[in-house]
Amino acid sequence: xxxxxxxxxxxxxxxILVSGFAFTNFVLVILGIFLIIGSVASSPFFHLTMPVETxxxxxxIDKRKIFQDDFLxxxxxxxxxxxxxxxxxxxxxxxxxxxxxxxxxNRIRTRIDPNQEIKFSYILQAPLRGxxxxxxxxxxxxxxxxxxxxxxxxxxxxELLIYPNxxxxxxxxxxxxxxxxxxxxxxxxxxxxxxxxxxxxxxKYEVGDEYRRIDWKASARTQKLMMRQYETERNIRMFIIxxxxxxxxxxxxxxxxxxxxxxxxxxLAKMAMERKDHVGLLSWSTKQHSFLKPGLGDAxxxxxxxxxxxxxxxxxxxLTTAIEYxxxxxxxxxxxxxxxxxESNRKRLEKGVKLIRGYKHNAIIxxxxxPWFEIEEIYLSPVERAIGEAIVHRLLEEQSQLSKSFQRxxxxxxxxxxxxxxxxxxxxxxxxxxxxxxxI
Amino acid sequence: xxxxxxxxxxxxxVAAFIAFAAIILMSLNPLVWRIAGPSGIFTxxxxxxxxxxxxxxxxxxxxxxxxxxVSAYITGFLTQQDAAGLVTFFRDAITAYFQAFGFSxxxxxxxxxxxxxxxLLSFYFLSFxxxxxxxxxxxxxxxxxxxxxxxxxxxxxxxxxxxLGAAGIVLNIPGSENGYFLPSAEFIWPxxxxxxxxxxxxxxYLEASYQVVYFYSLLEPVTVREEQLRRQxxxxxxxxQRQVPVQTEEVPVPKALxxxxxxxxxxxxxxxxxxxxxxxxxxxxxxDAHEVRRLNRFVTRLFREDPEAEATLTARASTPSIYxxxxxxxxxxxxGFIFVLLIAYICINPLAFLTLLNAPxxxxxxxxxxxxxxxxxxxxxxxxxLFPLAASIIGYIxxxxxxxxxxxxPTITQ
Numbered sequence: 001x002x003x004x005x006x007x008x009x010x011x012x013x014x015x016i017l018v019s020g021f022a023f024t025n026f027v028l029v030i031l032g033i034f035l036i037i038g039s040v041a042s043s044p045f046f047h048l049t050m051p052v053e054t055x056x057x058x059x060x061i062d063k064r065k066i067f068q069d070d071f072l073x074x075x076x077x078x079x080x081x082x083x084x085x086x087x088x089x090x091x092x093x094x095x096x097x098x099x100x101x102x103x104x105x106n107r108i109r110t111r112i113d114p115n116q117e118i119k120f121s122y123i124l125q126a127p128l129r130g131x132x133x134x135x136x137x138x139x140x141x142x143x144x145x146x147x148x149x150x151x152x153x154x155x156x157x158x159e160l161l162i163y164p165n166x167x168x169x170x171x172x173x174x175x176x177x178x179x180x181x182x183x184x185x186x187x188x189x190x191x192x193x194x195x196x197x198x199x200x201x202x203x204k205y206e207v208g209d210e211y212r213r214i215d216w217k218a219s220a221r222t223q224k225l226m227m228r229q230y231e232t233e234r235n236i237r238m239f240i241i242x243x244x245x246x247x248x249x250x251x252x253x254x255x256x257x258x259x260x261x262x263x264x265x266x267x268l269a270k271m272a273m274e275r276k277d278h279v280g281l282l283s284w285s286t287k288q289h290s291f292l293k294p295g296l297g298d299a300x301x302x303x304x305x306x307x308x309x310x311x312x313x314x315x316x317x318x319l320t321t322a323i324e325y326x327x328x329x330x331x332x333x334x335x336x337x338x339x340x341x342x343e344s345n346r347k348r349l350e351k352g353v354k355l356i357r358g359y360k361h362n363a364i365i366x367x368x369x370x371p372w373f374e375i376e377e378i379y380l381s382p383v384e385r386a387i388g389e390a391i392v393h394r395l396l397e398e399q400s401q402l403s404k405s406f407q408r409x410x411x412x413x414x415x416x417x418x419x420x421x422x423x424x425x426x427x428x429x430x431x432x433x434x435x436x437x438x439x440i
Numbered sequence: 441x442x443x444x445x446x447x448x449x450x451x452x453x454v455a456a457f458i459a460f461a462a463i464i465l466m467s468l469n470p471l472v473w474r475i476a477g478p479s480g481i482f483t484x485x486x487x488x489x490x491x492x493x494x495x496x497x498x499x500x501x502x503x504x505x506x507x508x509x510v511s512a513y514i515t516g517f518l519t520q521q522d523a524a525g526l527v528t529f530f531r532d533a534i535t536a537y538f539q540a541f542g543f544s545x546x547x548x549x550x551x552x553x554x555x556x557x558x559x560l561l562s563f564y565f566l567s568f569x570x571x572x573x574x575x576x577x578x579x580x581x582x583x584x585x586x587x588x589x590x591x592x593x594x595x596x597x598x599x600x601x602x603x604l605g606a607a608g609i610v611l612n613i614p615g616s617e618n619g620y621f622l623p624s625a626e627f628i629w630p631x632x633x634x635x636x637x638x639x640x641x642x643x644x645y646l647e648a649s650y651q652v653v654y655f656y657s658l659l660e661p662v663t664v665r666e667e668q669l670r671r672q673x674x675x676x677x678x679x680x681q682r683q684v685p686v687q688t689e690e691v692p693v694p695k696a697l698x699x700x701x702x703x704x705x706x707x708x709x710x711x712x713x714x715x716x717x718x719x720x721x722x723x724x725x726x727x728d729a730h731e732v733r734r735l736n737r738f739v740t741r742l743f744r745e746d747p748e749a750e751a752t753l754t755a756r757a758s759t760p761s762i763y764x765x766x767x768x769x770x771x772x773x774x775x776g777f778i779f780v781l782l783i784a785y786i787c788i789n790p791l792a793f794l795t796l797l798n799a800p801x802x803x804x805x806x807x808x809x810x811x812x813x814x815x816x817x818x819x820x821x822x823x824x825x826l827f828p829l830a831a832s833i834i835g836y837i838x839x840x841x842x843x844x845x846x847x848x849x850p851t852i853t854q
Contacts, residue, residue, distance in 0.1 A: 008592055009646070016599055017820075021813045023606035027613050029816065030639040031599070033784040036824050038643065041779055043831035050835070052842045062742075069731075071738040075752055085768070088654065102735060103672060104753040105665060109657055111760045118758030121749065123739070144772060145650040146588065 002039075006147030010039040039147050046143045050150055054082030057137045057154040059093065064158075065309075068129045068165040071102065075121040076137065080112040087111055090140040091120075096132040098253075100125040126162045128253055129262065131310050134158040163309045164262045168422055169270045202226050234439040235277045236335055236432065237294050239326070239361075240265045242283040243340035245317035250374050257368035260418055261339040262308050264366070264425045268337065269304055271426060273297070277433070280330065281307060284322040285315035293329060317344040319352025327359055335437045336363035337425070341370055342402060342413070350405055357409045362437045364428050365406065365413045370395060372417035442659045445762055449652045450583055456645035457579050457594065463638050464602050465572075469610035472568045481569045488566040491559030498555050504530045564608065571600045582649060586656040591649035599642070613638055643780070651769060658760055666754040673739065680736035682729065787820040788812070 002010070017032025019025070060075040076093050080086055092107040104122030112118055126132075137154035202218050205225035218226040242265055248258040269279045273296045280294035281304050290307040292300075317340055336356055342349060342365070356363045371392045403413045416424045473484075508530070575597035582590030605611030614634045742749045751757040786793045794804050807815060 005588055005592070005650070012592070012596060012599070016603070017816075019603045019606065021816075023603070025602075025606040025611065025613075026635045027611075027638045028599075028602065028606060029812070030635060030784055030788065031642050033787050033816070033820060034639055034643045034780050035646075036820065037780045037783045038647075038776065040824050040827040041783065042776070043827045044834055047831045047834040047838065050838065052838050071735060073742055073746075073749065088658065103669065103739070105755070108755050108758060109661055110755075110758045111658055111765065113761075113764065119748070119752045120755040120758050121752035123735075123742075123753070125735075144654055144769065145647070146654065 003149045046148050049084035051082050065161045067163045072124045077119050079117040083114050085113045087144040088142040092138045129162050129164040132160050161309050163305050168267050200229050237278045239280040239334045239336045241338040243317040244283045244313050245285045247343040249313035257373050260421050264421050268425050318348050320348045323352050323355040334361050335432050338365045342367050353411050363411045367415045369415045453648040453652045456648045460641050460645040467613045468605045484566045487562035491562035494555045495559045571597045588653040595646050662759045669754045676736050679732045787816050790819050
């Protein structure tokens with residue numbers, strides 16, 4: 001089709017020709033004909049040499065799976081395998097809008113000779129977790145004087161999976177390496193007194209104690225019956241239920257409740273698996289879910305990483321259906337860590353909690369408190385601030401009512417903000433472990 | 441090297457511009473510049489302003505007369521003499537009003553139509569100056585900024601001068617004005633024929649300008665990109681070495697505030713300020729520094745592992761061969777010229793073409809009876825439409841032949 005320049009030249013040509021006729025001027029007539037013919041004459045040749053089938057495009061991405069905030073090198077190779085040259089081609093590689101172009105450029109204007117291959121690349125940074133599609137590569141092919149152009153699309157797509165940010169996990173691993181003695185020994189054992197082989201101390205005899213554990217030397221010294229006390233480490237079965245409803249995505253994309261929840265879930269799973277606890281995952285809303293039965297090991301962790309990376313928010317969280325879905329799949333007693341903002345249907349939440357207790361599971365609800373995520377660092381006018389405070393007030397009131405209702409069945413709600421999300425979740429896990437909840 | 445070639449190309453375009461402008465300006469009768477007075481453009485501007493004033497006055501008076509006539513007709517109370525008196529009254533009032541501000545209305549005496557003619561003539565002469573100024577500014581700017589649009593504007597302005605000249609019969613190119621006929625009925629046009637020469641120079645100027653834009657659009661971005669990337673990488677290496685100092689400075693708090701608050705409250709206040717302001721900025725700086733170091737590590741590793749990474753990032757690998765580009769562009773332009781010349785020849789001199797084809801005498805005789813416009817259009821329109829038509833057919837066939845392939849969307853595998 002005609003480009004803007006082509007149209008301009010054609011119109012000028014017609015104008016000059018008409019002027020030449022009108023004012024009986026031969027120069028204008030000839031120049032008008034030159035321009036009219038010059039603007040249209042190359043059309044057949046342009047279409048004849050259009051590389052409809054002969055333009056091959058390959059995109060090389062150095063990694064298919066990267067972590068959030070990592071860098072990515074994307075290389076584009078375009079080959080003209082035809083026998084005609086392309087005088088001018090504008091190549092534009094489409095990448096997901098959310099990515100940041102750090103170095104290089106994703107477009108180029110060049111010319112390609114027959115059987116020539118051109119390469120260019122650029123570096124991107126992935127600021128968000130998720131599954132993203134690269135492509136297509138778009139072409140605008142011009143003739144030499146840019147009188148005509150045609151658009152083409154490469155139809156080449158690549159998928160890329162961005163894992164959540166695991167900065168915290170890396171820090172934890174780095175700390176563990178520094179200590180060289182394992183992973184934070186001493187703070188995470190599930191103690192089961194009087195069992196096992198690890199000696200922990202001596203205590204007074206109590207009725208019902210086994211005689212074989214009486215420490216006779218200590219008894220002789222103190223003139224009272226003293227017992228040797230042992231402990232053993234017991235592992236627990238934990239299940240992370242993640243609310244992926246639309247309300248969890250409120251706020252800035254990189255700092256939403258969901259992103260914080262995913263990071264916390266990942267950290268919690270990593271820490272628990274390091275301690276040989278079994279961890280499962282269920283992400284749930286009305287629309288979609290992913291399920292991973294409890295397990296441990298590196299492969300299990302990476303599987304969980306995959307599932308968490310692919311989560312996209314939508315729909316409304318329904319705890320009741322989530323538990324009904326889990327009931328036949330998780331038959332053994334487990335410790336449920338439910339991460340939800342509690343902004344879904346209240347009755348369904350209450351029913352879900354009752355179901356959990358009905359199936360003899362233990363649970364804790366970690367609640368990313370909406371306003372602490374959504375209004376962080378945002379300037380609010382006095383009116384907006386007043387509205388915000390009213391909302392906070394209402395949410396706190398609802399939470400208080402829910403807390404009372406849930407505590408009746410032994411489930412507590414722990415509100416968290418962006419700053420204390422991780423420590424709170426880990427602390428609740430350690431508490432549960434100490435209490436020997438849901439031991440395997 | 442690239443920059444030198446671009447400068448050479450710019451030089452060629454400038455030479456073509458100067459040649460074209462010189463031919464047009466020298467062909468115009470010097471009278472059009474109104475240079476008899478102290479300053480040509482000033483005279484033209486004054487004439488235009490006076491003409492505009494006269495025409496506006498005429499319009500106002502005409503409006504008043506019309507309004508008076510209509511009101512006289514509607515009311516029926518006024519006689520013709522009364523209406524004339526009313527017009528005179530209004531005219532005197534307006535004249536007095538304008539004279540109070542130092543303006544004078546059109547002098548009475550000339551018939552109204554003459555005022556319009558005088559105004560149009562003044563506008564005509566002023567237009568030469570306006571077009572010349574636009575052509576010079578657009579030509580120089582297109583040379584400096586290498587812009588196709590400005591080159592087109594410059595060309596339009598120059599052609600505008602020629603059209604104005606032709607309209608006022610003040611354009612003097614030998615052979616152009618008597619030419620509903622060719623110099624002779626021969627088959628070959630002499631290249632020294634001034635009419636052809638002027639048209640060719642104009643066409644060459646436009647072609648050369650677009651060629652420069654073409655070379656520039658392909659070569660300049662690569663050079664800029666390479667320089668930019670080198671600068672960025674150097675900056676990256678420098679920034680990666682920089683250490684962010686640990687922030688220990690205390691925020692100064694005004695003494696008045698210190699006195700107002702108790703010592704504990706003051707300490708608390710200071711802590712809040714430090715945490716909220718200072719620490720946040722420091723953390724941002726720390727995070728930025730961390731990101732820069734990570735990027736630096738990534739780029740260093742990339743350059744180590746992929747030897748062609750630097751060439752692809754700068755797009756140096758896709759720079760077209762200048763020599764090849766130049767040769768092909770010159771040959772394409774030459775072929776284009778010959779082709780355009782041939783078609784123009786057929787359009788203007790169809791008799792020669794038909795004689796060459798041994799067309800029947802009846803057709804030749806019927807063509808002979810036509811004047812140049814009909815003769816030219818008779819061949820030009822079908823020929824000009826033939827190319828887009830052929831292009832559409834070729835495009836259609838090629839699209840049909842190319843089967844639409846299903847887009848491949850490779851999924852991520854474990």
